[in-house]
Amino acid sequence: MVLSYKNSGLSVIRIVRYFYYFGGGCSNHVKELSEKINPYLKDQIIITSDIDDIDKEFDRECPVPVIRIKSPDIKKRFGIPVTPLNNLLFMINVYRTLEKMERPDIIHAHGICPVAFGSIIGRILNIPVVGMLHGSSEAYSPISGLFESTLAVLFKPDHALILDDGSPAPQKFLKLWGDRVSIVYHGIDTEYYSINSQFNMVRERLGFRASDFLILSTSSLITVKRPDLAIEAFVKFLEIKAIDERRAYLIFAGDGKLKESLMDLVKNNSIMESVKFAGKLKPDEIKDYLSIADAVVGTSVYSNMNRSIQEAMSSGAAVVAFNSGRLDRLIEDGSSGLLVKPGDTSEFADKLYMLYENPELKETLGKNARNTILSERSWDLRIKQELEVYKLLMTELNESGRN
Template sequence: MKILFLSFFDPFLVETGVGAHIKGLALALDKLGCEIHILVLTSKGCCQVENRVKVYGFSRFHNYFLHLPVVNGHILPLASIGLVNKMCKEYGIDIVHGQSPSSWAYSLLRECRTPFVVTLHSTSFGEFSSYLDMSVSNVNRGVVIGALSEIFSAFLTSIEYAYADRVIAVSKAIAEDAIRYFRLPRERVTVIHNGIDLKSLVNFGFRNDEVREHVILSVGRLVWRKGFKFLIDAMPHVLSEYSDAKLFLVGDGDQRRPLEQHVKKLGIDDSVYFLGRISKERLCSLYKIADIYVQPSLYEPCAITILEAMSMGKPIVATSVGGNPELITDLAEGLLVEPKNSLQLANAIICLFSDSSLKRKLGINARKKVEKEFTWEKVAEKTLELYKKMLDGV
């Protein structure tokens, strides 16, 4: 079976959640015998081969313009239509698989009747709603651009889903959003969660005994919807019980400066560390020494970072929003708390710090669950089954 993926960024070069999804799924489908082609809208140059997966660059724009949302989100998909239609005919593509909203124009203007499926990684309605309760002090240029971008994306994705043959949602929560906001028939929506490459994160095991502090780790873009402010607000409560506690925040974004200022205001500079973007090797080291992984999101479709932490045998503290409760069960692989509730976050962290046997049990359960349910091999098998149904007209 020949599959054409449409992607904004080269999943083998750019580390993003969607990129990790495309890379993991493409490689797993390749192992199942599929012929994989990936058209990258923001890359230049000819075909490159990554582990037998063929990656094609398309963009004719200068690199500066590629970072503008109006270019990579709106113009590039439209400009690429001719090439996508040509590739479908030239390579005999069986399925075109878009990653919202990179394929909105193809869904509207495709010339051939190649079956088309799109993966819904989040909804613009959910993304936008997370901005609504922000205080004025947290609003900056990045927030305004992000909010406006979500409004445009909502319009484009509504086109995409209206013309797609099938929609894959990365969680049940996202599927319900798609059915509710985009008026999609339930039978056109299939839930297939994200996966994880168990071999990509090495040195699985529990924390290094040489590390004496109580270590908390959280990974993600430093944007409002990730809820890092509420995790930072939880730290004074945690420090009152465990004065040696350290919080490591991995990632960057428009909220980094406000968050750094907030940490200084709380007087906990010595306990909270902003690490920015780091290498996979360093991230593995942090997972290794962390006692607890925390996901304080206000909106979260299906966090690959949670799956990464689970694969490293870490107990999870997460807000009960979006796809989080689908990945972890309260008191089984982690602890679930209410969103925007710093006190509950603090109490959950303190609970795990004070009960090493519970912490270890949740970590072991987390690893087992990932191995059983959330590998890319499992995701590829479910996706291939959907492809076959589409080709059979089911």
């Protein structure tokens, strides 16, 4: 941790729309961030939605108190988008909750809707607002990107931390918000995501042989991640491998809307016995799969500069990924991973076969990958950046006399 920093004495409220085990990279990011920065704050509370059937173990494991608030969840009808309305109703309840609490020094909102509506709350309650954006909604659809841009033009936080996830987000928000923006990288918990020397025991427990060649994807089964290309590359890999008796598997450790269509694709290619859908997994379960993987794949043609790839690198896994999102800024091809031209599944299959033929290459790539994460994705730097932003905003508040 950043040992040169003392406790800032600041209280922070984090606003997160969705916060649960399977809430994706944003949930994991917020959970780790709150843990790592907590020693340097007076106190910290997360305010989020009360989701039906939420696993209460998640809140108990969270390093800071979590307040879940009930909020209407209006369902889409007649093709009319209701997400903006649901987000507005959620933020109204956030405001009502904050009114009853001791005023925090900082509101730190995660996601464009909490940032936008949180900025209004900050003005009303005279509290500085830090916005955190985990990439851009443009990754999901042009309409989502337009909605995001509209909110960003209308509502501006006092300062924004924009995650460089390989998307156009940094350039977009620098243009919209100018010097209010600081660009940050993923912080990876290198103690949690570390090399597991007991991987053969884990393989046996999960039903695999020590000799099996295991290809793992830990991405969600959604369009932007292109899991269909993982299957396409795997089919070509099996053709190269041909009659070799060593078993090979493609494992999807994730869930999403594309699962049924992916299962159909697997069936159509007659590889049902070689593809495993592990479903939704908790972080500890993901760690187990990372420890036994011979290759971890990234098949998004939009950006593979994401948490799942960097967690795999931290775990000492050999990564094979499309060089999207300028991933070559982090991975040196042939040294800390194997990079492939985006969309080229034939080259992808060739790179997988390189690992299949050369187990020593896996060890070299994994070792170098972990060293890269240790040196370039430490939480220390991230915590320093966030504390400096908090300090700046409090100085500006005091100088303006707003308090």
